[in-house]
Amino acid sequence: MAGKTLYDKLWDEHLVDEQPDGTALIYIDRHLLHEVTSPQAFEGMRMAGREPWRRLANLATPDHNVPTTKKERLGGIAAISDPTSRLQVQTLNDNCADFEIRQFSMNDDRQGIVHVIGPEQAITQPGMTVVCGDSHTSTHGALGALAQGIGTTEVEHALITQCLVQKKMKNMLVSVNGICAEGVTAKDIVLYIIGRIGTAGGTGHTIEFGGEAIRALSMEGRMTVCNMAIEAGARAGLIGVDDKTIEYMQGKPFSPEGTFWDSAVTAWRKLISDKDSIFDRVVEIDGTAITPQVTWGTSPEMVAGINGRTPTCDEMTTEAEKTALKNALAYMGLQEGQKIIDITLDRVFIGSCTNSRIEDLRAAAAVVKGYKVASSLKQALVVPGSGPVKQQAEAEGLDQVFEEAGFEWRQPGCSMCLAMNDDKLGEGEHCASTSNRNFEGRQGFGGRTHLVSPAMAAAAAVAGHFVDIQSWRYK
Amino acid sequence: MEIFQKHTGRVAPMDRINVDTDLIIPKQFLKSIKRSGFGVNLFDPIRYLDEGQPDTDNSNRPINADFPLNQKRYKDATILLARKNFGCGSSREHAPWALLDYGFRVIIAPSFADIFFTNCLKNGLLPVVLSEEQVEQLFDELAEKQGYSLQVDLEEEKIILPDDTDMHFSLDPFQRHCLLNGLDQIAITLEKSDKIKEYEKQRSRSHPWLFADVSGHI
Ligand code: SF4
Numbered sequence: 001m002a003g004k005t006l007y008d009k010l011w012d013e014h015l016v017d018e019q020p021d022g023t024a025l026i027y028i029d030r031h032l033l034h035e036v037t038s039p040q041a042f043e044g045m046r047m048a049g050r051e052p053w054r055r056l057a058n059l060a061t062p063d064h065n066v067p068t069t070k071k072e073r074l075g076g077i078a079a080i081s082d083p084t085s086r087l088q089v090q091t092l093n094d095n096c097a098d099f100e101i102r103q104f105s106m107n108d109d110r111q112g113i114v115h116v117i118g119p120e121q122a123i124t125q126p127g128m129t130v131v132c133g134d135s136h137t138s139t140h141g142a143l144g145a146l147a148q149g150i151g152t153t154e155v156e157h158a159l160i161t162q163c164l165v166q167k168k169m170k171n172m173l174v175s176v177n178g179i180c181a182e183g184v185t186a187k188d189i190v191l192y193i194i195g196r197i198g199t200a201g202g203t204g205h206t207i208e209f210g211g212e213a214i215r216a217l218s219m220e221g222r223m224t225v226c227n228m229a230i231e232a233g234a235r236a237g238l239i240g241v242d243d244k245t246i247e248y249m250q251g252k253p254f255s256p257e258g259t260f261w262d263s264a265v266t267a268w269r270k271l272i273s274d275k276d277s278i279f280d281r282v283v284e285i286d287g288t289a290i291t292p293q294v295t296w297g298t299s300p301e302m303v304a305g306i307n308g309r310t311p312t313c314d315e316m317t318t319e320a321e322k323t324a325l326k327n328a329l330a331y332m333g334l335q336e337g338q339k340i341i342d343i344t345l346d347r348v349f350i351g352s353c354t355n356s357r358i359e360d361l362r363a364a365a366a367v368v369k370g371y372k373v374a375s376s377l378k379q380a381l382v383v384p385g386s387g388p389v390k391q392q393a394e395a396e397g398l399d400q401v402f403e404e405a406g407f408e409w410r411q412p413g414c415s416m417c418l419a420m421n422d423d424k425l426g427e428g429e430h431c432a433s434t435s436n437r438n439f440e441g442r443q444g445f446g447g448r449t450h451l452v453s454p455a456m457a458a459a460a461a462v463a464g465h466f467v468d469i470q471s472w473r474y475k
Numbered sequence: 476m477e478i479f480q481k482h483t484g485r486v487a488p489m490d491r492i493n494v495d496t497d498l499i500i501p502k503q504f505l506k507s508i509k510r511s512g513f514g515v516n517l518f519d520p521i522r523y524l525d526e527g528q529p530d531t532d533n534s535n536r537p538i539n540a541d542f543p544l545n546q547k548r549y550k551d552a553t554i555l556l557a558r559k560n561f562g563c564g565s566s567r568e569h570a571p572w573a574l575l576d577y578g579f580r581v582i583i584a585p586s587f588a589d590i591f592f593t594n595c596l597k598n599g600l601l602p603v604v605l606s607e608e609q610v611e612q613l614f615d616e617l618a619e620k621q622g623y624s625l626q627v628d629l630e631e632e633k634i635i636l637p638d639d640t641d642m643h644f645s646l647d648p649f650q651r652h653c654l655l656n657g658l659d660q661i662a663i664t665l666e667k668s669d670k671i672k673e674y675e676k677q678r679s680r681s682h683p684w685l686f687a688d689v690s691g692h693i
Binding site for chain 2: 016017019021023025027029036037039040043048050053054064065082084085087088091125127128133134135137149150151152153154156157160161162163165167169199200203204230233234235256260261263264267299320321323324327418419420437439440441442445446
């Protein structure tokens with residue numbers, strides 16, 4: 001018999017019940033909640049007179065709507081100027097109080113983007129099943145956890161039953177072989193993968209990322225990769241546990257301690273795909289061929305290397321693809337065959353659950369150090385992913401490096417990643433963004449998003465257009 | 476959940492691949508804490524020419540006349556014909572809520588994003604997967620004929636075309652059963668409470684840190 005993949009193992013360990021047709025009940029170890037996708041779930045629970053199954057399995061934090069300016073933030077919920085945002089954050093507060101759900105509230109030191117704070121606090125751990133009403137829950141898969149985004153009805157289901165009704169997905173392995181060149185980051189790797197397999201490439205599958213280039217990434221880099229598994233169509237992304245994983249978990253606020261730590265580590269060590277396990281699909285990627293990536297279109301699969309160009313209609317095979325290309329270029333205000341380095345920028349955003357961790361901020365700060373943001377830019381924004389990231393960055397003086405260069409240094413939250421608060425693009429504006437989605441209007445009505453790594457975004461902020469970070473002169 | 480058995484209705488086209496959830500219902504409308512009222516802002520960025528805002532009157536906004544749902548021939552459509560990877564992007568259930576609130580009961584496409592597909596089923600909105608060729612055929616027929624309608628029979632798992640030919644589709648048996656009977660999945664799961672408790676008992680023995688640490692610290 002063939003061995004088990006990591007996904008097989010996580011699935012089997014959490015199986016509460018399985019019907020002959022494969023419909024299964026999967027136990028959920030950790031449930032994260034935020035203000036946007038939870039109100040209707042709490043309301044449903046209330047109306048049906050139901051209660052949470054295991055309160056302590058849940059943790060909530062407001063992140064999507066919270067203001068990121070100090071002035072608005074320090075006044076607490078009452079100071080949120082947008083009344084609908086205020087109501088949503090207040091509703092999360094009230095629901096958590098009513099149902100006794102733990103919350104890192106807006107001005108708690110530990111508050112932040114839900115996918116940043118989970119691993120940071122060890123609220124999410126290897127071997128866990130994790131759900132959240134948010135598609136980027138796939139991020140936590142970097143720890144070797146089965147982490148999936150769910151809709152609001154499933155949020156209610158998970159709250160009340162601590163389970164999820166599911167059928168097993170297929171197994172897919174994306175192996176990135178070889179060592180990437182200097183300047184090529186986790187973000188470039190995952191954008192390159194999506195460019196290769198497409199935004200529906202992983203649909204119906206759980207993607208495990210493996211290979212030398214993935215092993216070489218730090219835990220934070222691995223989170224960046226798994227974060228965007230959903231952009232490749234996969235509900236969950238996974239990376240097997242190794243020494244880096246275990247080292248990362250050590251001493252975190254909610255890590256197991258004492259004998260629990262020892263037994264946890266023993267269990268975590270097994271969280272890798274067996275050598276003889278069989279994947280339904282395997283994609284091999286040559287890591288040495290990856291260059292810094294920039295998206296030029298309105299879907300993450302519309303991506304090119306920094307020294308590349310936008311495609312031309314002749315390169316498209318189907319009519320639907322041609323139409324999609326034309327629409328995307330029209331929306332983005334770009335031409336067929338246009339050089340990526342010729343794209344000029346109006347704003348730069350460094351943040352989001354993809355790239356707002358300390359390592360990301362260090363990389364961006366190293367690039368801008370001693371430089372100034374181009375005068376043609378309207379705004380350059382750095383939004384740390386969490387309170388602890390912000391504190392660490394300030395302790396290292398990164399906030400000063402950014403501010404001296406002309407960046408704004410903000411309070412933690414989702415911010416311009418989806419522009420639910422005041423941080424947004426104007427119509428027609430181009431933005432180099434370290435976030436994960438370049439959909440039409442994602443960062444503001446008519447806004448034009450280019451997804452890049454933190455270092456690439458930082459260099460673009462200085463130059464006013466995209467530049468190859470591989471030839472950057474660090475000061 | 477609303478029962479879904481059979482449905483007959485007019486079809487409207489959404490002739491675009493990779494329609495994402497930001498396009499179906501943009502973020503500014505997600506600030507609502509209700510499940511209803513999203514229909515007027517369904518496909519807001521391409522349905523209107525200006526930027527929509529929550530809690531505003533949409534009746535005076537400039538309309539994109541090229542957008543099918545604004546055209547008389549697709550008025551009152553309840554079936555949406557779409558392209559591959561429909562519903563990609565976020566997990567926002569506001570997307571199926573908006574489609575339902577507008578009046579759609581069925582979405583036909585060659586493929587759907589996983590989370591969106593699940594969210595539809597939980598709300599009595601039927602996602603139907605047909606082959607690329609079948610979808611192409613429907614797009615052609617829809618373009619040719621005014622008032623084009625289809626019959627969708629979930630029990631039989633088939634779509635009946637105006638010329639009485641049919642196309643088969645299949646849906647996961649459990650999900651189909653829930654839709655046909657309008658079942659509350661939470662209630663079904665709660666019937667298995669004993670199994671869940673038993674799992675927890677065993678698991679807290681073999682993996683105690685999963686249960687102990689959080690209660691100790693938070
Ligand atoms: S940072 Fe962006 S992608 Fe991540 S959770 Fe927030 S809104 Fe979603």
